[in-house]
Amino acid sequence: MTRQPCLVAALSLSLAVPALAETAPKDVIFDGGKVEASLTGAPGDPANGVKVMTTNALGNCVACHTIAALPDVQFPGDIAPPLDGVASRWSEAELRGIVANAKMTFDGSFMPAFYKTEGFIRPGGGYTGKAPEGDLPPILTGQQIEDVVAYLLTLKE
Amino acid sequence: MHRTAKTIAAFSLAFAGAALADPVEDTLVIEGGDGETIEIVTSAPAPAHLADVMDTIYSGWLYREDETRDLQRDDFDNPGMLYVDRGLDLWNSAIGKGGESCAGCHQGPETMAGLRAVTPRVDAKTGALMTVENYIDACVTQRMGLESWNWTGNEMKDMLALISMQSRGMAVNVAIDGAAAPFWEKGKELYYTRFGQLEMSCASCHEDNQGKFIRADHLSQGQINGFPTYRLKDAGILSAQQRFVGCVRDTRAETFKPNSDEFKALELFVASRGNGLSVEGVAVRH
Numbered sequence: 001m002t003r004q005p006c007l008v009a010a011l012s013l014s015l016a017v018p019a020l021a022e023t024a025p026k027d028v029i030f031d032g033g034k035v036e037a038s039l040t041g042a043p044g045d046p047a048n049g050v051k052v053m054t055t056n057a058l059g060n061c062v063a064c065h066t067i068a069a070l071p072d073v074q075f076p077g078d079i080a081p082p083l084d085g086v087a088s089r090w091s092e093a094e095l096r097g098i099v100a101n102a103k104m105t106f107d108g109s110f111m112p113a114f115y116k117t118e119g120f121i122r123p124g125g126g127y128t129g130k131a132p133e134g135d136l137p138p139i140l141t142g143q144q145i146e147d148v149v150a151y152l153l154t155l156k157e
Numbered sequence: 158m159h160r161t162a163k164t165i166a167a168f169s170l171a172f173a174g175a176a177l178a179d180p181v182e183d184t185l186v187i188e189g190g191d192g193e194t195i196e197i198v199t200s201a202p203a204p205a206h207l208a209d210v211m212d213t214i215y216s217g218w219l220y221r222e223d224e225t226r227d228l229q230r231d232d233f234d235n236p237g238m239l240y241v242d243r244g245l246d247l248w249n250s251a252i253g254k255g256g257e258s259c260a261g262c263h264q265g266p267e268t269m270a271g272l273r274a275v276t277p278r279v280d281a282k283t284g285a286l287m288t289v290e291n292y293i294d295a296c297v298t299q300r301m302g303l304e305s306w307n308w309t310g311n312e313m314k315d316m317l318a319l320i321s322m323q324s325r326g327m328a329v330n331v332a333i334d335g336a337a338a339p340f341w342e343k344g345k346e347l348y349y350t351r352f353g354q355l356e357m358s359c360a361s362c363h364e365d366n367q368g369k370f371i372r373a374d375h376l377s378q379g380q381i382n383g384f385p386t387y388r389l390k391d392a393g394i395l396s397a398q399q400r401f402v403g404c405v406r407d408t409r410a411e412t413f414k415p416n417s418d419e420f421k422a423l424e425l426f427v428a429s430r431g432n433g434l435s436v437e438g439v440a441v442r443h
Contacts (some may be wrong), residue, residue, distance in 0.1 A: 009379045062372065064371065067370045075373035077369070077370045077371045079369045079370070079371055103356075110361050120352075121351065121352050121353070121356075122353060123354045128405065128406070129334060129405070131411045139354060139409075145334050
């Protein structure tokens with residue numbers, strides 16, 4: 001009897017702080033453009049991946065990419081290649097690497113690095129236009145990257 | 158016969174290219190307030206210093222929707238004219254410590270014709286890089302004994318609108334050589350620096366991707382010949398450097414301030430990319 005609430009407490013604790021298990025952006029190991037290891041060890045949630053990709057304040061991938069499988073997205077941009085069939089062109093490790101830091105795959109890419117915290121010129125705190133207070137967080141969390149990768153893996157030709 | 162067919166083929170090819178990515182084909186002739194019409198040059202051959210990166214320069218007007226473009230065809234429809242009128246009232250007011258007015262020393266605002274087309278420029282006497290705002294500020298503080306106006310406040314922008322209007326239709330022609338060269342070089346460096354957590358430069362959006370859509374926004378060349386601009390989204394006018402603040406902020410960067418050395422140099426460089434386009438006075442954008 002006494003054990004059960006404890007278990008529940010432990011479980012909700014681990015759910016609330018997945019960040020502890022995340023590989024920090026500066027510790028991510030790139031093999032060329034590839035990142036083999038999951039950033040969190042937890043499986044990605046493709047539904048949340050869609051949310052991250054289509055929300056302005058998160059990934060906002062649709063600012064530049066179109067995705068035929070998401071016809072409800074209003075006014076996607078046309079700057080970058082369509083993401084349709086992307087899982088037939090790239091492996092999971094390659095996709096993780098592209099989303100974490102596309103510059104490792106495409107030299108000098110216009111695509112932002114979503115899991116990077118160093119090496120910027122005058123970084124700001126989000127979209128405030130001011131210097132960040134404290135450490136600069138990556139644009140997306142490790143779990144959000146895994147969620148995006150999980151969704152990208154569904155985009156087969 | 159043969160030639161016609163060829164011409165048509167060439168034309169439709171060019172047209173298909175244009176449809177993909179480009180500004181609309183349209184011309185801007187403005188009905189002025191007092192019945193005169195002003196022709197605005199909205200596209201021109203790129204100035205020599207841009208020869209490596211583009212052939213043609215385009216006003217941001219050509220990238221906007223029909224309704225937005227129409228607002229600029231007639232001064233009665235252009236909401237920016239309200240600010241010009243306010244600027245004229247201010248021009249004529251005895252606001253100085255000793256009762257001075259701009260009109261008292263300069264006569265009518267038309268004595269300012271041509272200034273907007275050649276600024277920012279290096280002042281021959283002081284060697285300082287001067288925007289229109291810097292000139293206004295010098296008179297406000299040194300000749301009228303007042304505190305500086307807020308750089309992006311109403312008085313400054315109303316006056317900027319009034320003075321810019323006096324050059325409407327004139328070709329932008331800022332100097333980039335001689336004393337201006339070091340400022341211009343500095344501005345150029347800033348233009349190509351990839352700022353912020355998104356690591357984007359002005360060129361990333363306005364040179365490499367002009368004509369494309371970033372979400373719903375049709376990317377122009379980021380020209381400033383139309384400034385100050387009435388922006389429908391803000392329901393107010395904004396100066397070029399205010400626009401720079403917004404664009405730099407959107408790269409998740411710490412911005413520079415209006416009238417900083419950085420933004421003044423950048424304004425000179427961006428202005429020089431529009432050498433040959435008309436000053437639009439007060440443009441309308443979304």
